[in-house]
Amino acid sequence: MVSDNKTLDKVYTAENHDELMDAYKDWASNYDADTVDHFGYVAHIESAEALNRALDSKDVYILDAGCGTGLVGEELAKRGYTRMDALDYSKEMLVEAEGKKVYKRHIQADLSKKLLVEDNRYDAVVCTGTFTYGHVKAHAFDELVRITKPGGVICFTIREGAYEDYGYRQRMIELEQKNCWELLGMENAEYLKNEGVSCKMCTYRVN
Ligand SMILES: C[S@@+](CC[C@H](N)C(=O)[O-])C[C@H]1O[C@@H](n2cnc3c(N)ncnc32)[C@H](O)[C@@H]1O
Numbered sequence: 001m002v003s004d005n006k007t008l009d010k011v012y013t014a015e016n017h018d019e020l021m022d023a024y025k026d027w028a029s030n031y032d033a034d035t036v037d038h039f040g041y042v043a044h045i046e047s048a049e050a051l052n053r054a055l056d057s058k059d060v061y062i063l064d065a066g067c068g069t070g071l072v073g074e075e076l077a078k079r080g081y082t083r084m085d086a087l088d089y090s091k092e093m094l095v096e097a098e099g100k101k102v103y104k105r106h107i108q109a110d111l112s113k114k115l116l117v118e119d120n121r122y123d124a125v126v127c128t129g130t131f132t133y134g135h136v137k138a139h140a141f142d143e144l145v146r147i148t149k150p151g152g153v154i155c156f157t158i159r160e161g162a163y164e165d166y167g168y169r170q171r172m173i174e175l176e177q178k179n180c181w182e183l184l185g186m187e188n189a190e191y192l193k194n195e196g197v198s199c200k201m202c203t204y205r206v207n
Contacts, residue, residue, distance in 0.1 A: 013134075051124060183202070
């Protein structure tokens, strides 16, 4: 059964970080059923496929940034990846992710701030469904680059609409011009299939 409108409205209309986290607190236990079954969310599958295409080994250390309930980790596990950490600011979403039993570490942290993660820690970072309205803004790319090894891969989605409105592309280009990363691919991909919503699926190699 889909969550009542009040729960979903809270996520879509949150005006600040605290309101958003409060909304995810209510949504965590129904998130998978609502997104996947009701809205036809497929970004977790599209992301796992995109990352899998960009990597040439399964023995890589991956961070799922904005992991939510762990849908992306589950898809990566199906494709043979076993060395994965999960990061999210919502405690309740992290608890759901822990239940998937696919991650080594579960890190509660704010992607909009400097992360307590050392430079060059991960071979790959995936960030799905988190660059969108009212969530994480473009300056967070810088931290994802910092914690990814040179030669590593960063794969993320940006929801249509937010891509045009939020200045993500501008920061992506600035980081390309500063030679921080190079674009491997950017395609339109399905996001919420039943709602006709798409996203940009972006894959970068870190320099
Ligand atoms: C739409 S969900 C996507 C979850 C998962 N990646 C997926 O594909 O199902 C967005 C997630 O971003 C997290 N989030 C939003 N703002 C955040 C922030 N500033 N720092 C860390 N996580 C954040 C939310 O708690 C939520 O779990």
